[in-house]
Amino acid sequence: MSVQDILSAENELTHMLGAQQAVVLSTRIRLARNLDGMPFPGWAKVPQRKEIAERCVEALNRSPKFRRGHVLRMGELTDLDRAVLVERHLVSKELASGKFGAAVISKDQTCSVMINEEDHLRIQVVKAGWHLRGTWNIAEQLDDALGPDLKFAFSEKLGYLTACPTNVGTGLRASAMVHLPGLCLAGHMEKVSRALSQDGLAVRGWLGEGTEAAGNIFQISNQQTLGLSEDAILRHLGGWIKNVVEQEWNARRKLATEEGDKFVDRLSRSLGVLRYARLLTSAESMNMLSHLRLACDMGCLPEERRHIVDRLMIEGQPAHVQMRQGGELDSDGRDLRRASVVREALREFPEPGPPTA
């Protein structure tokens, strides 16, 4: 199984197999788990790291969830392969930069487990759209299925023991990837971001920690993992996401009403650029695609076109563009190739009309 197989396989996030939603692109649950009695990956010696990887891969291979899935060892992949996996959010930058990390990915790509990242295991479940409970249920089942086999490090007082004090307890990070062009255009994003962080939620850019919010896409997640039950963590995040989605819709409707022709003009110009540009940088295409997504949500473009925009956001990332080309490209080469991929995909797009949503 190669990274190429993963890219060409249809999945929820790129092929509209799951329910697509206007504001929430995807829901993610991550559980940090460690094997009792083994040093954490950052402190383990090389033979120990190999042993950890073997034990975890074996246990995951026995799990029905990963039947006919992919086992990817970072040391055996090319730089480009690893970069693509990072862009897909299937592995983290940290895992990709080490030699002894591995990732086990389910056939449908909703479940992935990172091995030898900061913790021995990072169990991840991702669903397209906003499905907090459904995503959590899958993660919980996986956790329970793997636990007896792997014997997780656990203390009555501190819960699941992790390498970093910021994950101890539940080891749970629940997050939503949200598209907030309305709040960004209205200049409210900073205020929203501040309110969220004051109430214990982290707001990050599209590729997680330390990245910019390209395309008006943000990742919102819980920070506290100790002293709250999983249920309380999910309810807290869920309440805020509902609130943010509502505020985003208010901002969009207000903009559409107040701006009138200017609103549709902005979306139409973006389509124009995307359709005719010969060179497109990653940042420019993300920001213009964000406008197209907004146009689909608002009824300016047919809603069923939204998944094409979503796919271009993923496939327009630098490593994806190079993978498609079949090898490494310099920055100009990528911009040229990206523009041609986007142009081709948007050729049949109709002209944006007035908003109906």
Place this chain on the structure above:
Amino acid sequence: MSQPLKCSLCEEAATVHLSQVVQGKVTKVHLCEACAQKGGATDPAIFQLADALIAPAVAPSLICPHCGFTDIDFRKRGRLGCPDCWKTFGDALGGLLIKVQHEATHVGRAPVGVAPVGQLRHRLEVARTEMEVAIAAEDFEGAARLRDEIAQLELQLRHS
């Protein structure tokens, strides 16, 4: 180019540099602006605090018997060495846990086969409060249901 000095308390770039001379012994403390303001750069206690933080850099005061990880390693990496480190460093990390987590006790799930004691205790507390509320509201049916749940939780906790 030389690395800028780091704050003795938080790893930010230090902009405030203090020297204290006591009986010929010089102690230097480097602080970032935020820590200097918070700690009061003129407060002599800052030297004691910095002492406690700097001193173990010479000799570790805590070592995990399982994996050999020390408090100095933790200061460098911000991550622990192994799950057993939590036994050795748990108490020392108490303050940090409260700072980053606001809580010090797990109330969530437990692995299959392990009683989720924290979760049960937490639910017990909540159920007791809910029962009081139900009684005050004369919702005796609800209160009876909660009384049964409480009895059940107490039983589970006794057997765990």
